[in-house]
Amino acid sequence: MGTARRTLLNRQMILLLTASLGSLTAFYLLVSVVPLYVATSGTGDAGAGLSTGVMMAATVLMELAVPAVLRRCGYRTGIAMGLLLLGVPSAVLVVSPALPLVLAACVARGAGLGIVVVAGPTLVAELVPDRRRGEALGLYGVAVGVPSVVVLPLGVWLSAHIGYGAVFVLGAAVPLATLAAVAGLPAARGPAEHHTGVLGGLRDGGLARPVMIFAAITVAAGIVLTFLPLAVSAGARGTAALALLVQASAMPLVRWLVGRYGDRHGIAHLLLPAVFAAAAGTAGLVWLHNPYLLVAGAGLFGAGFGAVQNITLTLMFQRTPKPEFGRASVLWNLAWDGGMGFGAVGFGLVAGHVGYAAGFALTAVVLVAALIPAWIDRRRTQ
Incomplete structure (x- = not known):
């Protein structure tokens, strides 16, 4: 342009x-x-x-x-x-x-x-x-x-x-x-279509790792947004609504702040702490009867989610030639939509057997596992 x-x-x-x-x-x-x-x-x-x-x-x-x-x-x-x-x-x-x-x-x-x-x-x-x-x-x-x-x-x-x-x-x-x-x-x-097609970008580890990490975060997001109001007692629905409001408010604010900071100081090193913040916030949701931990956990998850949104998308554009920006955007959005849907459906099948608290704990474990590709990505970009 x-x-x-x-x-x-x-x-x-x-x-x-x-x-x-x-x-x-x-x-x-x-x-x-x-x-x-x-x-x-x-x-x-x-x-x-x-x-x-x-x-x-x-x-x-x-x-x-x-x-x-x-x-x-x-x-x-x-x-x-x-x-x-x-x-x-x-x-x-x-x-x-x-x-x-x-x-x-x-x-x-x-x-x-x-x-x-x-x-x-x-x-x-x-x-x-x-x-x-x-x-x-x-x-x-x-x-x-x-x-x-x-x-x-x-x-x-x-x-x-x-x-x-x-x-x-x-x-x-x-x-x-x-x-x-x-x-x-x-x-x-x-731009003209790349010879490997849209999904061919996943063969490149520099793109596949951010997609994998972001998909794990969106799986958790689909779970939190769908099931947090159902996981609390009827009398605590107001607290759940407040928690979701805090989460939704933190997400775009942190997404912008991280982008502003990353332009000045580099962004790749922020990926690992952002994933950790999302995992820690999800772990806080295990204590469903504690309103303070519930709101704080949702807010921390929202901050981590917003940060990961910006970091992964920015990294994918950095690692993609300008004629292939469209492919990077498609892969990122597929991770968002696919992860949200998979998380909601999968948690619905699991929560009935293990309960909501255990389900949120398992979700936190999934995000802890996402620290591995985040750590590898950090090593590869140093």
Whole structure:
């Protein structure tokens, strides 16, 4: 992106952050509302789970196709397509809660999400100079992380007070309004496909280790976000909600701070302590009856999770030629989505046999195991 100014917040970067904020706002606004809409319309828990499941499946499948989309259409058109796929189907949900219609809308929304979450960090890495990439990715993390803190609970609250239809219209209006920002993004097309394909990047240990480490963290994240409210007693649900709020707030803040620090002092040496922080925070969740440890553990996990997000993505871009940035972004996002889904499903199968506390302890062990590739990566980069 040779025409981009060599400053961090150039015009195109601001427009990209605006588009990213709009797209993730549209996603998080409905991510809990649609399952409620389905469940209260006669299909119950099965329909609610299916609505989320098909959306995330579509996200993963589209992520694999995004490099081809960017090669054919370019960044501007590709991100515009993602916003349209997030917006238009949201308005369609007003028509009927019939499960086939809802699932079709969820598939389209998942595909839109897959486009924007891969194209966003790829374009960030191209728009800013290498020496500022960590902080820029941190700012991108704030743009996509803040909606999970504010908009996710807001969507549920609005659906109870103004109705599902109004929330769906709002969910359509936000990404469609954000299309105005896309007009100023680069029209450049993505690079030619690498001969080994997207998944071929895993043959390179410099990419495979960050992917492996990040996948372990996202497995834990899927577990924490899904099961922490269920693991505490009914009287402690407020504490669980506070713990998740602290976790969600710490994540984007630390993601930005780590990127800012890493640009100035190097980032590779931060990976090992970041994984350790996430493991220690998860271990703190074992004491489910102690509200202080619960909130502190969730906050420490959120800090470690945010740090690992920035560190792994920055390292992958550092170790990837610019023409292959798209592949690095795809691998990173696949680790995120696949790990979250695998963690939630796997923990659900295990927790019924061993209990929630033991399940969180086993999760902490998984993260301790992730210290091994983190240690190897540190040795290889010294």
